[in-house]
Amino acid sequence: MINIHYSTEVRAAKDAGQPIVALESTIITHGMPYPQNVEVAAQVEQDIRDAGAVPATMAVLDGVLHVGLEPDRLQSLGQAQGVAKLSRADMAACLATGGTGATTVAATMIAAQYAGIEVFATGGIGGVHQGAETSFDISADLHELGQTPVTVVAAGAKAILDLAKTLEVLETLGVPVIAHGQDQFPAFWSAKSPYAAPLRMDSAEAIAKAHATRRALGLPGGQLVANPIPAADQIPAEELAPIIAEAQADADTHRITGKAVTPYLLQRIFEKTQGRSLTANIALVRNNARLAANIAKALANST
Numbered sequence: 001m002i003n004i005h006y007s008t009e010v011r012a013a014k015d016a017g018q019p020i021v022a023l024e025s026t027i028i029t030h031g032m033p034y035p036q037n038v039e040v041a042a043q044v045e046q047d048i049r050d051a052g053a054v055p056a057t058m059a060v061l062d063g064v065l066h067v068g069l070e071p072d073r074l075q076s077l078g079q080a081q082g083v084a085k086l087s088r089a090d091m092a093a094c095l096a097t098g099g100t101g102a103t104t105v106a107a108t109m110i111a112a113q114y115a116g117i118e119v120f121a122t123g124g125i126g127g128v129h130q131g132a133e134t135s136f137d138i139s140a141d142l143h144e145l146g147q148t149p150v151t152v153v154a155a156g157a158k159a160i161l162d163l164a165k166t167l168e169v170l171e172t173l174g175v176p177v178i179a180h181g182q183d184q185f186p187a188f189w190s191a192k193s194p195y196a197a198p199l200r201m202d203s204a205e206a207i208a209k210a211h212a213t214r215r216a217l218g219l220p221g222g223q224l225v226a227n228p229i230p231a232a233d234q235i236p237a238e239e240l241a242p243i244i245a246e247a248q249a250d251a252d253t254h255r256i257t258g259k260a261v262t263p264y265l266l267q268r269i270f271e272k273t274q275g276r277s278l279t280a281n282i283a284l285v286r287n288n289a290r291l292a293a294n295i296a297k298a299l300a301n302s303t
Contacts, residue, residue: 002095002114007068013054014116019296021048021289022112022120022150025059025102028074029083030263032278038078040282042071044289048121051293058111060086063098067115077102085259087140105152106144109222118211118299119151121292123285124188125224127157127166129261130248137261138169146173150222151211153292155229155284156186156193159237160244160265163193171198176214176223178207180291186228189280190237197226204291208298227291233283235276243272 006014013020023044028037045055056068059077069077077083084101086094091110094101103111105125112120126139145152157166167185170177179185179197187193201207207225214223228234247268256264269277 002065003063004065004067004115006115007056007066007070009054010056010068017300019053019293019300020056020117020119021053021292021296022108022115022117023048023055023057023289024105024108024120024122025057025069025077026085026104027123027285028057028059028078029080029102030085031281034078038075040285041074041078044121044285047286047289048293051290051297053293053296055289056112056115056117058103058108060091060094060099060101060103062100063095065095065111065114067111067117088144089140105141105154106139109144109148109150109152112150113148118149119153119292119296121153121285121289123154123281123288124156124158125152125154126262127161127163128169130160130162132162132165135257137258142166142169142173142175144222145170145175145224146221148222149215149220151207151225151292151295152222153225153227153288153295155188155288156226157188158262158266159188159190159193159240160248160262160269163187163195167195167198170224173221174219175221176210178210178223178225180207180225180227182228184228186226187237188284189229189235189240189277191228191231191234193237201225204294205298208295208302211295211299212302225291225295227284227288229280229284230287233280233287235273235280240269240273243269247272
C-alpha cells in the first residue's frame with residue numbers, strides 16, 4: 001500500500017468532483033534558485049485556480065507521496081538540499097526507503113494516475129537527445145506517454161533535443177501529438193519548429209473529448225498536447241539555433257553525459273541568452289497551466 005497524502009485543497013476538490021491539474025516538482029528543486037522557484041511554483045498554481053481548476057503539485061516527502069503541497073511544504077521543498085530527481089526507475093525505491101524526491105514528467109504522470117488525475121501541465125517533455133544513435137539517450141518521458149493515460153500539456157519537447165527523432169519515437173509508441181492552435185510542432189522557447197505536428201486541435205473541449213474517447217476505447221497511454229509559447233514571450237528559433245549548437249559543443253568538449261546533459265545545456269543557454277531563456281520558460285509554463293485547467297474543466301463537464 002502506498003502512503004499518500006492529499007493537500008486540504010486537493011482533497012476537497014476530489015470530494016466535490018472539481019477539475020484538478022497535476023504539476024511536477026523538479027521545477028522547484030532543480031529548475032531555479034530559491035526564492036524564485038517557490039514564487040514561480042505558487043504563481044503557476046494560482047494560474048490554475050484563476051482558470052477554474054485546482055493545482056496538485058506532486059512530490060515524495062519522507063517516503064510519502066504528496067498530491068498537492070501545503071504552502072509551508074512548498075517553501076520547505078524550495079529550500080531543501082540533496083532532493084532526488086525521480087523518474088519511473090527510482091520512484092518506487094524512494095517511496096520504499098522513506099526518501100524525498102521531486103517528480104519529473106514521467107514520475108508526475110505515474111503519481112497523477114495513482115491519484116485519479118487525468119491532466120498534467122509541465123514546461124517541456126524530455127525526448128531523444130542529440131547523438132542518441134550512439135548514446136541511446138532517450139528520456140523515460142516518451143515511454144511513460146506510451147503507457148500512462150494522462151494528458152500532458154507542454155510547449156513541445158525541450159529545444160535542445162532531436163525533435164525529429166522525438167516525434168518518430170512518439171509515433172512508434174502510439175502517442176497522439178496534438179498541436180494546440182497551429183499546424184507546427186512547437187520548440188519549447190520558440191512557438192514553431194520546422195516539423196509538422198501529427199494532429200491539430202483548437203479548443204480545450206476537443207482535446208478533452210479525444211482523451212475521453214481514448215479512455216472509452218481502452219487504449220493505453222496518454223496524449224501530448226503541444227501548446228506553443230505566446231509569440232510575445234518566445235525566443236525565435238533562428239536566434240536560438242546557434243546558441244544551442246554552441247552549448248552542445250561545450251557539453252561534448254567537457255564530456256558531459258547522462259542525466260547531467262540537460263541541466264548543463266539549460267544553464268549554458270541561460271548564460272548565453274542573458275537570462276531570456278528562463279523568462280520564456282516561466283511564460284510557457286504559465287501558458288500551459290491555463291490550457292491544462294481548461295482541459296480539466298472540459299473533462300469534468302463531460303462526465
